[in-house]
Amino acid sequence: MTTVIDRTSGGGPPSEEIHPLYQKRKAIYPKLAHGDFRNLKWGLMILLLGIYYGLPWVRWPRPAGAPDQAVMIDFAHGRFYFFMFDLWPDEVYYFTGLLVVAALGLFLTTAWLGRLWCGYACPQTVWTDLFLYVERLFEGDRTRRMRAATQPMTAQKALKKLGKHTVWLLIAAATGGAWIFYFNDAPTFWQAAIAGQASVAAYLFFGVLTFTTYMLAGTMREQVCVYMCPWPRFQGAMIDKHSLQVTYRYDRGEPRSAHRKGDTWEGRGDCIDCKQCVVVCPMGIDIREGSQLECINCALCIDACDEIMIKIERPTGLIGYDSDEAVAARAKGETPSYRFIRPRTVFYAVALTIVGGLMIWGFLLRTPFQLHVARDRNPLFVRLSDGAIRNSYTVKLVNRLYTVKTFKVRVVGLTDPKLQSPGLKPVGDTVSAPVEPGASRDVRLLVTLPQQALTEAMKPLVIEASVDGQVIDAKSVFISEGGKP
Ligand code: SF4
Numbered sequence: 001m002t003t004v005i006d007r008t009s010g011g012g013p014p015s016e017e018i019h020p021l022y023q024k025r026k027a028i029y030p031k032l033a034h035g036d037f038r039n040l041k042w043g044l045m046i047l048l049l050g051i052y053y054g055l056p057w058v059r060w061p062r063p064a065g066a067p068d069q070a071v072m073i074d075f076a077h078g079r080f081y082f083f084m085f086d087l088w089p090d091e092v093y094y095f096t097g098l099l100v101v102a103a104l105g106l107f108l109t110t111a112w113l114g115r116l117w118c119g120y121a122c123p124q125t126v127w128t129d130l131f132l133y134v135e136r137l138f139e140g141d142r143t144r145r146m147r148a149a150t151q152p153m154t155a156q157k158a159l160k161k162l163g164k165h166t167v168w169l170l171i172a173a174a175t176g177g178a179w180i181f182y183f184n185d186a187p188t189f190w191q192a193a194i195a196g197q198a199s200v201a202a203y204l205f206f207g208v209l210t211f212t213t214y215m216l217a218g219t220m221r222e223q224v225c226v227y228m229c230p231w232p233r234f235q236g237a238m239i240d241k242h243s244l245q246v247t248y249r250y251d252r253g254e255p256r257s258a259h260r261k262g263d264t265w266e267g268r269g270d271c272i273d274c275k276q277c278v279v280v281c282p283m284g285i286d287i288r289e290g291s292q293l294e295c296i297n298c299a300l301c302i303d304a305c306d307e308i309m310i311k312i313e314r315p316t317g318l319i320g321y322d323s324d325e326a327v328a329a330r331a332k333g334e335t336p337s338y339r340f341i342r343p344r345t346v347f348y349a350v351a352l353t354i355v356g357g358l359m360i361w362g363f364l365l366r367t368p369f370q371l372h373v374a375r376d377r378n379p380l381f382v383r384l385s386d387g388a389i390r391n392s393y394t395v396k397l398v399n400r401l402y403t404v405k406t407f408k409v410r411v412v413g414l415t416d417p418k419l420q421s422p423g424l425k426p427v428g429d430t431v432s433a434p435v436e437p438g439a440s441r442d443v444r445l446l447v448t449l450p451q452q453a454l455t456e457a458m459k460p461l462v463i464e465a466s467v468d469g470q471v472i473d474a475k476s477v478f479i480s481e482g483g484k485p
């Protein structure tokens with residue numbers, strides 16, 4: 001089975017290569033690029049890896065015996081802790097909302113700026129960059145690595161490879177370990193793991209994550225983006241001719257040819273066919289062939305080409321962030337225009353605003369207390385010896401705060417109800433129920449109405465709880481046989 005890759009949408013020379021669905025990997029030896037984008041990527045790499053490895057060690061004191069880890073997923077107690085917030089299992093919709101917001105944000109940035117995520121922040125890109133850095137440390141830059149690949153194995157070469165793979169494995173182990181720290185108290189778990197006292201599941205996850213990190217970032221690299229990740233296939237739906245992407249400005253570069261110092265620039269393009277944009281590319285492609293599925297928009301070819309342009313004293317930006325529309329317009333001698341407000345960007349922005357707004361609104365209205373009522377159905381009611389009717393309810397009270405809170409529960413909507421609750425003493429028409437910090441409590445509520453108050457077979461009521469000046473309630477009904485004696 002074959003796939004035709006369209007390389008023409010970038011405006012470069014048309015190409016209709018037939019690619020097999022899977023090709024044997026050709027080794028890529030990307031040369032180290034120098035420039036603003038490379039520096040930006042170094043900075044982002046340090047920041048993102050620093051956050052990933054460091055976050056489980058950040059402490060955030062919480063009272064009432066709650067974990068003091070700033071970010072932690074506590075499966076045992078069903079909590080997600082994130083600094084001053086903690087989410088309960090029934091609030092999982094916040095995660096769903098967050099995923100929708102992240103997806104819409106990704107759609108919007110892709111429509112505007114192409115594969116920004118792939119080029120700068122995707123874990124595959126960041127860890128591959130780190131592994132390549134280690135590879136260069138041990139085996140040198142592109143030329144030395146390419147030369148070494150064709151030479152027979154020597155003790156020195158073996159030592160370099162051993163050093164590289166050892167550091168890769170250490171990074172992979174740190175990556176797998178850090179992931180597990182997010183699910184446990186990091187300092188405690190670290191000590192237990194070192195002492196061989198962590199659970200089998202923890203060691204299993206650690207092994208799997210270490211192995212996958214080593215494989216994906218160390219050996220598979222660009223193949224993950226080309227063959228495993230679905231995003232390059234989806235992004236075509238978000239990108240159009242107005243999207244800003246890393247683009248070879250063929251209107252300026254062509255016709256390309258080698259150039260000697262002192263030769264005229266008349267009648268030719270600025271591209272001197274030095275292929276520096278190709279040799280720095282971690283995906284091993286030539287940006288001059290136009291927009292390609294493999295291109296992760298890492299912008300390293302911009303740095304490489306700018307360096308050349310400076311050397312040959314031509315304006316920089318032969319490769320840069322540009323839109324297909326603008327390049328095509330310049331090629332026709334027209335003034336290019338850039339359109340950021342387009343139907344698709346408006347749609348994504350509106351959807352993002354609505355979902356993001358709903359999330360913020362929901363979060364602002366979030367209350368630390370909850371009340372749920374379940375009415376006993378078997379029996380529906382009990383007739384007492386004096387003819388009064390009793391209904392039973394289970395009232396679940398939730399206290400998400402870190403101190404004990406007393407819920408004052410009462411029934412609204414009935415005439416002269418008598419409240420009882422096993423283990424709790426009613427005061428007037430109210431039952432007071434203390435609830436432990438970060439816990440829930442089921443309170444049995446027995447509501448009795450005298451016979452003369454039984455006018456309807458089904459009387460709506462509200463069970464109300466006041467706590468800390470807040471009132472929360474839930475609707476239910478009182479069932480009887482109406483006025484029947
Ligand atoms: S073509 Fe340029 S932007 Fe695309 S992956 Fe290669 S170096 Fe990065």
Ligand code: SF4
Pocket residue numbers: 248253270271272273274275276277278288304305308318319
């Ligand atoms: S680096 Fe610039 S000048 Fe050299 S081949 Fe690439 S586009 Fe042409």
